[in-house]
Amino acid sequence: MALLQRLIGQGQTFAHLAKIALDLALREGRDSGSINVVFDVYREVFIKNAERRKRGSDEGVRFKTFASGHEIRQWRKLLPDPYSRSSLIRFLIEEWKDEKDREHRQQDYLHDP
Incomplete structure (x- = not known):
């Protein structure tokens, strides 16, 4: 989520945001032999959520479905x-499953000086 927090999603489509996030992960890990993307687990009943409610910073927008466009x-x-957040993670995973797109992006970063 730290990677997503750094992105500016305003005005982007969800598909474009997924591509930007994948590009960022590949760019940051280009000198590595492999890249493992790990997401936090978000449960409804969680101490962080209680703390956010207490501070008044839990007011968010609930998206039920994410459409690429x-x-x-x-x-x-x-x-x-x-x-x-959980729905966004599922969406990103589905978008990143497009193997042709992923391989093309990997090749770009493998040959990038």
């Missing part, structure tokens, strides 16, 4: 909601 309008409000 949907334009992101409230990026910073999407991330605080645990359900939306």
Whole structure:
């Protein structure tokens, strides 16, 4: 999630955001033999969520479905909601499964000086 927190999702589509996140992960790990992407686990009943509610920073936008072409309008409000984060992670995984796109991007970074 640290990688996603750094991105500016406002005005992007979810598909474009997925490509930007994958590019960033590949760029940061280009000198590595392999890249493992690990996501946090987000549960509804969790100490972090209680703390966010206590501080008043848990007000987020809940997305039930993510469509590739949907334009992101409230990026910073999407991330605080645990359900939306989990849905976003599932969406990213599905987008990154496109093997042709992934191999093409890997080749770009393997040959990048």
